[in-house]
Amino acid sequence: MSQNNLQELTKLIRADIVTSTTKAGSGHPTTSLSAVELMTVLWFGGYFHYDFDDPKYIFNDRMIFSKGHASPLLYSLYNAAGKITSDELMTLRKFTSRLEGHPTTNIPWVDVATGSLGQGLSVGIGMALGIKYQMKAQKKAPKREPYVWVLMGDSEFAEGQIYEALQVASQYKLNNLVGILDINRLGQRGATMLGWDLDTYQARLEAFGWNTVIVEAGNNLEAVTESFKHIHNNIAPTMILAKTKKGAGISSVEDKDGWHGKPLTEEMAEEALKEIGEVDAKLVGSVEMPEKVTVQDLASDDISLPTTTPTAEMATREGYGEAMKYIAEDKSVVVLDAETSNSTYAEKMKEIAPERFFEMYIAEQNMVSVALGMSKIGLKPFASSFAAFLSRAYDQIRMAQYSDPNVTIVGSHAGVSIGEDGSSQMALEDIAMIRALLHSTVLYPSDPVSTVKLVNELRLREGLSYLRLTRAKTPTLYKPSDMFPIGGSKVLQSSEKDSAVIIAAGITVHEALKAHQELSKSAISVAVIDSYSVKPLDTNTLREYAQKTGHVIVVEDHYPDGGLGEAVRTALDGLNIKISHLCVRKTPRSGTPDELLRFEEIDAQAIVEAAKKLKP
Amino acid sequence: MSQNNLQELTKLIRADIVTSTTKAGSGHPTTSLSAVELMTVLWFGGYFHYDFDDPKYIFNDRMIFSKGHASPLLYSLYNAAGKITSDELMTLRKFTSRLEGHPTTNIPWVDVATGSLGQGLSVGIGMALGIKYQMKAQKKAPKREPYVWVLMGDSEFAEGQIYEALQVASQYKLNNLVGILDINRLGQRGATMLGWDLDTYQARLEAFGWNTVIVEAGNNLEAVTESFKHIHNNIAPTMILAKTKKGAGISSVEDKDGWHGKPLTEEMAEEALKEIGEVDAKLVGSVEMPEKVTVQDLASDDISLPTTTPTAEMATREGYGEAMKYIAEDKSVVVLDAETSNSTYAEKMKEIAPERFFEMYIAEQNMVSVALGMSKIGLKPFASSFAAFLSRAYDQIRMAQYSDPNVTIVGSHAGVSIGEDGSSQMALEDIAMIRALLHSTVLYPSDPVSTVKLVNELRLREGLSYLRLTRAKTPTLYKPSDMFPIGGSKVLQSSEKDSAVIIAAGITVHEALKAHQELSKSAISVAVIDSYSVKPLDTNTLREYAQKTGHVIVVEDHYPDGGLGEAVRTALDGLNIKISHLCVRKTPRSGTPDELLRFEEIDAQAIVEAAKKLKP
Helix, strand or coil: CCHHHHHHHHHHHHHHHHHHHHHHCCCCHHHHHCCHHHHHHHHHCCCCECCCCCCCCCCCCEEEECCHHHHHHHHHHHHHCCCCCHHHHCCCCCCCCCCCCCCCCCCCCCCCCCCCCCCHHHHHHHHHHHHHHHHHHCCCCCCCCCCEEEEEECHHHHCHHHHHHHHHHHHCCCCCEEEEEEECCECCCCECCCCCCHHHHHHHHHHCCCEEEEECCCCCHHHHHHHHHHCCCCCCCEEEEEECCCCCCCCCCCCCCCCCCCCCCHHHHHHHHHHHCCCCCCCCCCCECCCCCCCCCCCCCCCCCCCCCCCCEECHHHHHHHHHHHHCCCCCEEEEECCCHHHHCCHHHHHHCHHHEEECCCCHHHHHHHHHHHHCCCCEEEEEEEHHHHHHHHHHHHHHCCCCCEEEEEEECECHHHCCCCHHHCECCHHHHHHCCCCCEEECCCCHHHHHHHHHHHHHCCEEEEEECCCCCEECCCCCCCCCCCCCCEEEECCCCCCEEEEECCHHHHHHHHHHHHHHHCCCCEEEEECCEEECCCHHHHHHHHHHHCCEEEECCCCCCCCHHHHHHHHCCCCCCCEEEECCCCCCCCCCHHHHHHHCCCCHHHHHHHHHHHCC | CCHHHHHHHHHHHHHHHHHHHHHHCCCCHHHHHCCHHHHHHHHHCCCCECCCCCCCCCCCCEEEECCHHHHHHHHHHHHHCCCCCHHHHCCCCCCCCCCCCCCCCCCCCCCCCCCCCCCHHHHHHHHHHHHHHHHHHCCCCCCCCCCEEEEEECHHHHCHHHHHHHHHHHHCCCCCEEEEEEECCECCCCECCCCCCHHHHHHHHHHCCCEEEEECCCCCHHHHHHHHHHCCCCCCCEEEEEECCCCCCCCCCCCCCCCCCCCCCHHHHHHHHHHHCCCCCCCCCCCECCCCCCCCCCCCCCCCCCCCCCCCEECHHHHHHHHHHHHCCCCCEEEEECCCHHHHCCHHHHHHCHHHEEECCCCHHHHHHHHHHHHCCCCEEEEEEEHHHHHHHHHHHHHHCCCCCEEEEEEECECHHHCCCCHHHCECCHHHHHHCCCCCEEECCCCHHHHHHHHHHHHHCCEEEEEECCCCCEECCCCCCCCCCCCCCEEEECCCCCCEEEEECCHHHHHHHHHHHHHHHCCCCEEEEECCEEECCCHHHHHHHHHHHCCEEEECCCCCCCCHHHHHHHHCCCCCCCEEEECCCCCCCCCCHHHHHHHCCCCHHHHHHHHHHHCC
């Protein structure tokens, strides 16, 4: 479009931002106003290539509003592009509207929910990597490699995740990734650390291997237009560093402190509209269409699964490595790991399909958001690290739940059974952490056969899932023909004389089986259930055995609150059954796995003692 | 000590690292070996000032092994300093030993447990800030301002938290903070991103406002000795960037990939000891003593608390601001906030005692670790942000639990009741997240009076605590004379005819009270309990009322798993009572608080319906 039309569009967008937020009575107009010129040039200046009628098209450019509170700007762009009506724009923040306070996937053109700051650039990396992979994997690719555009605020540049993203983006030479940093100098409660010190921003970006483009006048349309001519770089991602003013264009709030997250009063809004001047409400900005090519779904539902049982003893984390051999057949599967792939066995994917293994270094936050971004480009990411360190990325996992994700998080080295490395390396809150998310899946296999099967189940499952793995080698319990549906369980021992049911998962399944054997010497019969699906839980089976036996012993390698024990309690709601809950109740320490299982009283001996106490 | 003695000490330390890890059969000798010269010069070259007999002395220098897996080096330093015996050193990683796989506070000279990488520098900031504050607050301060020394690995420089720390340390001009970066080029599974590219490290550090000292030969004692002469800077923290070799000094493993976290075999160890040469096991390195001054405890147990009730309506987050007026009397109280202080009302402390308010910007990970560090210098930190964003710092909170913390985390804007901002800003997993930690405290007040009282209780409580606060204004329920012990609850409504007890906390207490009134119109009587102490829970009272009424309705503004509902279930273990659990079961969105409470069926109407269903 002509510069003149672009200028007119900025007026329309500015007016819409002011009007919609004042109407809503809340929201972030000043945050939105600072980036009007940047977004107008990007969207309507021919840079952003996007098919609004086919938002899932993998060769669309992608646009992420990492500064999600600038949603009034995003929605005003939709209106300026003729994709929503002015009437809909005025429903901003209403209960019945899809135009929420922060962008969500209720809007078809929003790939990921934003609003927790500092995550968008990492999501963009996932998309940029995904696009580069798809450009090679698809039979036909468009001539122009699609770009991923990420709008960021300067306040969010304080988040460490930004720097995790910066380093990984340049490491992977993501020249199809462009960050647009709206440096408006003002945060929620005052000035940012760097203010308008563009030199320092530039020095930081360059030290992280980025190409930089400086715009000293970020609210001047010509200056912004000029800057976009310099975004391409052959080997590096680019960051546009734009000096802008918060509330730009509206003198009553421009560059003024105290106006974060506040709409203008009606009087101020009226004054602001006068200042903007006459607006052509009929003006529609045009967004470039991407070249459309036929895209094949890389996923394959059917893959061959193992037909023979692995060795008699194998850790479930090794089972995860085994699973790579099979799920690698599905070309949509990608594997990420945070510098622990020789421990998590994710490295097996690197051996089988190096182009689908992504080293994410010790930066778990970025890894999780990258995985989310990849899942938006037709891929099925599995992202692994030590389970303890996934707590580092809890906010990223939390946000993923609002983004229609297709992501599996894999945590190895769970529980005290890791032994000598000690408490810092032991995940003992991870089940609680992931269970707490609304629509999550939590699986915890006890042997390599069930691990391989469950990894495949997760491959086929949409959503946000967690696989908990054990460091120690354990006996193989199952046959290749056994099935492990999500939401199921395995009754490993059961008889008519059972006086209790032991519900276990992962490492404690083996302790439960040992206890079963030991108890049988005292003529005490107990049922043993492998509750490998912690969420959803196999409620029917657990209730049936609880009622049949009259006593429940839950044993888990996890702290007391929020784990398998509480999940079982909820599942048994209304049954008049006392539950013995064996779990980690003392601060753990270094020692051998056996010493620690003993110390925490979650070993066979503890189960035996608990069962004996129950005997009538 | 003389250079010659230092050289001899490096031999002793090297031999100890090799021997102790080979004996243990696990551990990280190569990680330890690369930093031998750096630590020998620091400890025994006169730089580290520390009284081993008085480790809590606030004017000690502090030493943090952020690369906690280098624990064999730390323990060998203890041995070289004559603080532990060689025999004890050989108990490394044993169940009965305090010398764990990663350093823990079981050792009196370890202030904080490390092992989750990238956290040590932030803890160091907390200590450095704490020392600077104490230097002014104490009547007498030592002439030399104590230093905080943080040993880091290059792999952990991928963690975003490092950059959060870098920016805040220079922002606060922490010239008493020295980072020592052991650039040995090799991570767990291979090369780091930057390898030995010291120039890029330097450029990054300088872009973050740090003074840098380069040591090209980080395993050469003379070069390291020279570098320590340049650590002081008047206005900036200093980072020593040392090029080292992993496994330095032992040719079989030096700079070789595949030797992370592996002890040498006995044969290799024997060979290594030969290579090190004769060692003087009697040699004892001397560590400088700090100047000892009399230190006063800044804490005051008794402070004046409010005697009048605040306005009829006030949000609990405002109550937190109110509390500042009182707890500020205790000069050991410090307040940190992540760029949200005008929303969390933490800004009240800035008004009252600006020297005890610390702006931490939008970098929650660093904030939590800084708070932990401050708690080690005789201070009582309260660290606040939106509760949703504290999930960003879950690993840091997790690690704090292993460090004898005295830290209160404060999360405002919890639950769907925040309204229009939408799901990204709603903490709905936070109770589960903090409950899951082993020795945590979780409080959730419903009015400003109880908020002030509970903040004071937390001021007096050691440990790791969480205070959950609400955005919306709510009626004031309590009188200044009411007491709110941790572990207690308040029975707000109760009669002999109660057919159920409603257990609520925070915002839902008000819904429960409305429901009580509404139900009374239908001649249905219910008890209402404000369970403000979510952990520890007032089990006795809850069990009493559950038994008395026969029906329990739990209502909470939180997702189903791991919150108040499951806590109550556990507390009612063995009672034959069905629990109605009203909580957030649908993905929330933007809307008014009332619309959202209705949508999620956690409002008065939902409670009324649940109670009516129960009626016999």
